[in-house]
Amino acid sequence: MTVGTVPEVTRISVIGTGYLGATHAVCMSELGFSVVGVDVDQAKADSLAGGTVPFFEPGLEELLRKNLDSGRLSFTTSFAEAADADVHFLCVGTPQRPDSQAADLRYLDAAVDGLLAAGPKAGSLVVGKSTVPAGTAAALAGRLAAQAPMVRLGWNPEFLREGFAVEDTLRPDRLVLGVPAGAGGHRAEETLRAVYATAITAGTPVVVTDFATAELVKAAANAFLATKISFINAMAEICEVTGGDVQTLSTALGYDARIGRRFLGSGVGFGGGCLPKDIRAFRARAEELGAGRAVGFLAEVDAINLRRRTRVAELATELLGGDVAGRRVAVLGAAFKPNSDDIRDSPALDVAELLREAGAVVTVTDPAAIPNARRRHPELRYADNAASAAADADIVLHLTEWADFREIDPAALRAHVRTPVVIDGRNTLDIARWRAAGWTYHALGRPNV
Structure with a gap:
């Protein structure tokens, strides 16, 4: 990246190409960036590289093929091919752990291991999009400070609706940017604003906050939506016994x-x-x-x-x-x-x-x-x-x-x-x-x- 008030972002890596990652990679290339998607699953990488989305999402496969043809989009299993990116988005899954209700962060840890081993370039920005427990970003920031002090961290939770993921990525209803305090945080914010310049120019609201709040926004949003659905279903139970x-x-x-x-x-x-x-x-x-x-x-x-x-x-x-x-x-x-x-x-x-x-x-x-x-x-x-x-x-x-x-x-x-x-x-x-x-x-x- 160049030194200046607005960081230059030309190349993006997306680590993890499941539902979130594949959608994000395709849409970032649609916005004009050079994008490489990285996944440890060779079959998944090959499928995407061949123009086939391995899941159903309206409109995504057409955009995938368009951007593969443009030369802006590629997929690989090699972290080394992503090391020169200006921004690295972490888009791996965080499923429920098999032994508890807590989130399983093994895939996130493995993604960071792979990126660090490849040697991300100085001045690049790692951005978490995966849904994680509060405190995860702070721990990751500490790890980057110890192992790659010239690499910064931001947190940008996703709010995709399945069936509308392309629309939600290209025209989001809000952008939440979690950044640390100080000059490093300002630099991370400006980098993310450069990535999302098209949406911001179109009027998408931007909320800039700390890591913990950025993590909690996604958790709180899903908790609220789940509560609203269960509330009306609780009312359905009452209706069944009252005749309503x-x-x-x-x-x-x-x-x-x-x-x-x-x-x-x-x-x-x-x-x-x-x-x-x-x-x-x-x-x-x-x-x-x-x-x-x-x-x-x-x-x-x-x-x-x-x-x-x-x-x-x-x-x-x-x-x-x-x-x-x-x-x-x-x-x-x-x-x-x-x-x-x-x-x-x-x-x-x-x-x-x-x-x-x-x-x-x-x-x-x-x-x-x-x-x-x-x-x-x-x-x-x-x-x-x-x-x-x-x-x-x-x-x-x-x-x-x-x-x-x-x-x-x-x-x-x-x-x-x-x-x-x-x-x-x-x-x-x-x-x-x-x-x-x-x-x-x-x-x-x-x-x-």
Whole structure:
């Protein structure tokens, strides 16, 4: 980098090319930077280098091929090829540890080991994007000070929504820049502002803060969203015993500007690779710091969410006469959300497994996630479309709100089933249309619809 008030950034490395890293690498090259993506998985690096995204994300593969063709983007397993970058983004996963609810930082540590061994150039900036427990950045800054004193650190948490990751990277709703105090922090801030100049010029708000706050922003955001979802699902439980309608309740609450309608959609709950593990890691870190009581409510947020899955299985069992053994169940959905093939902590697959374990013959369909689901759950049956999944079904469960499923012709689907009974686990189907087609409709939190 050149010395001056605005650091020059021309080359970027992205370490870790999973969902976050691949998206970030492609989008940084789309912004005009020379980008190298680094991953220890040769097959993943080869797939991306060949123009194929190894997961489903709308619009990403087209941008990948465009930027590979431009020559600005490459992928490798060699850290040495990234050593000359001006900025190094750490985008590795931080999953839940197998022995506790805490975050597993092994991949982050390994990424830093690889970068340091390659010898990053003096004056470069290492930027954490991975979701980490508070205190991780400070520890990493100390490590860099000891092992690579001419390399600085910044923290820039990601806020990607699966299915909208390209939009969220190129046109983020906010940028959080965690930097240390002093001249080094000012330099790190200016470098990050140079990286994100396009978004900043377009009006994206920028929050500059310390490392701990930057780490906590992501944890707090996910904790709040999870809490909001579990709150409305707790209200659904109350509606079921009082005769209320949770959808009408959500609508009424949403008109209050202090509350808002977003994330007040009741149903089978949240899943994926972020919210569940992040709220657990947040609680675990708070416990380590002696502040566990402050976020103790997240245990109930988690419990409410998991109860929704059990409740769908229980409702299906009730509707099938109290015993699902040998009954045929069609599950519409495998991904944890639409426009994704991510099956991590998928409510749909959890429900499918609960019913299969109880003896049901379960067939799952999904527009994008069947290959991943089949690898994780080979014991389930799969179909390419809703009609095939519903063949001779005794009940149909709508558990991932893909547009493909919302737009199904219920009259046409009825011709394939044995019994026209549907549980709308996402409260997004057109009740009148399904009932007009002869279906018996049920949904969580809506006993009187």
